[in-house]
Amino acid sequence: MKDEAGAPVEHYVNPEPFDPARAETLTAEQEAYYQASQWKIMWWKFRRHKVAVWSGVILMLFYLCVPFAELIAPYTANERSNDHLYAPPQQVRLFHEGSFVGPFVYGMTSSIDLETVKWVFEEDRTDVQPLRFFCKGPDYRFWGLVEGSFHLVCPAKGGTLFLLGTDRLGRDVFSGLVYGARLSLTVGLIGVTISIVLGLFFGGLAGFFGGVIDSLIQRLIEILRSLPELPLWMALSAALPVTWSPVWIYLGITVILGLLDWPGLARAVRSKLLALREEEYAKAATLMGARPSRVIRKHLLPGFTSHIIASATLSIPAMILGETALSYLNLGLRRPAVSWGVLLNEAQDISVVVVYPWLMAPVIPIIIVVLAFNFLGDGLRDAADPYK
Template sequence: MTRTPPPATDRLDPERMDAHFVSDAPFDPTADEVMPEARRKELEAGYWRLVWWKLRRHRLAVASGLVLIALYLIVVFAEILAPYALGDRDTDHIYAPPQPVHLFHEGRFVGPFVYPLVYELDMTRLQRTYTPDTTRPQPIRFFCAGSDYRFWGLIPGDFRLMCAPEGGTLFLLGTDRLGQDMFSRLLYGTRISMTVGLLGIAVSFVIGITLGGLAGYFGGWVDTVVQRMIEILRSLPELPLWMALSAAVPVTWSPIVVFFCITLILGLIDWPGLARAVRSKLLALREEEYVTAATLMGARPARVIGRHLLPNFASHLIASVTLSIPGMILGETALSFLGLGLRPPVTSWGVMLTEAQNIEAVVLYPWLMTPMAAVMIAVLAFNFLGDGLRDAADPYD
């Protein structure tokens, strides 16, 4: 008895089977299935491109990334964006309230302008009372020459994005007790507060990667020593330790030296979390076949760790770093607010908040709290971006 072969339409084509297993559509052996172009691009894309595609779908993370880009543009161009130079004082406008920007005056379009402030001394409450003179609109000047400055302390210049009106003032966020423009100081403070986070995380990153990598790759007594160091640092309360180390910085040191000391202190305390994450990853990856192959070919431990192990979870490291920077910013702000961090003439968000330490200032001059809003925006932006990066880098999502 001979067996009749199945018809050609019932035979399974291996190429169709492969197309079926990479597609979400139900399998039909009789259909001439064509892989969609979008699915084909997804299968051919590299890992980092897939991470970017997933990150783009996280709208909150993308918006947070744009906010951070804007903040770091302020870091670079603070002198050009600020209407006043750092240290400029107007003793006639002490504790002046914010001047809102208007576009229309008496129903007529004038463009961006402010009303001048007229003050009277209230002898009953012993404070100045400011009232806007709504009869004299003063147009804001753009792309103008303002007070002299040195760009990043190196290049002299006077070009500014916007300047105060001729013979007027431009206090978008009010002034402080010395008559300094809060908006300009906030822009200059962004440079210090945002760079402290980057420099601090750089120190933490180097220490965490080195010690965590050694502990995870070698194990044994190296792992034991690193783990005990992490546990000791984790057991210490961070804020008192920050305060103790910051108080040890001599007051006579220059502001630049103090800045780097505070950065170093924040980095030296923040590395245990990153080291523990690196250790756990390396413990899982060091048993992989490619690691054994690299070792048998004579690769040194430093090369195995740096060229083979760390790149396999680089995206997770980036997400961890992004989530650690807010801690650095909050640490600098807390130390400066308590008078143990950066000190005048250096301007940071924490230094600016020292003027709002009493309830009287908060009640009478609430615009002194605007640096707190900047801290909140920066911290939330980093957290949202870090969450988006972590979700995008998750291969099981």
């Protein structure tokens, strides 16, 4: 066979006709993968990141303690014991003189060292104080609303239970850590929520409309990012009235952290929208009469929701550290409010830390939570990456 110019034309001839019986069949796992939604694929990829999974479990345990702090802590956050100033941690034991007793602590005897002028505590091996579980202990107001006295664990009648020792006023450090988790862990969640809302709003405007609006928002972002972060936090926190209640101080610090953290997310949203707004489905929605707010909300933002989740997860530890730093410098929360930064404020004097090292106990949960959030954020970011 020849073409119009007279040159021979070669035809490809399939040597074997198509046989449906020989067509490749998909396994059940392959079919499930090809039919899975974006979120399900993300979950499968995230499960392979073992460190991120365990980090998520650790964070879940921490956040489960937040609503039940009054029940978990053996004492209230500001309850004092005048006979146990700077008392060392008490060790929970199971056996006394070779006999099984169950969970208990030994009592403590105290005396004053006249040379060093400090309290000296020693275990009294004759005073066995069994722990009580699911018991009535010090009265409290659950979330400041309901009177209660139920605790998961209590000291023996007339005994003590200082798992992490006490501070200079005889307040239990472990109870302070449990109560402090409520503020230190939630400040990151509330601050990130404010940051996400502002970042999506300004980033969406800049990326979708461009032009003058984009230029103005970019200049605002550059101004905010050029300011030193920690001194700015300190200045704004110091500007909060000292007459405010601890609740209002907490809300004020949360808003400050959220207002100063949105520029990074706004730039990420802007760059993504600049690319997505040129896609055919976005142009089709605009031509069909959809308003810009609907195009952004319904068509563009869902395309990188996973990226937003990963970015938010990585922003939470920065806010936790910000609140801790401000409270440590006595510019954030103050007693009677309790956070991990407020507890660390007791350990500002290095000489006190050397003598009473248990006052540095709040550093341990801070390190664990920050590392867990970073590992979780890395796992979510890898799971949301379509090229991995």
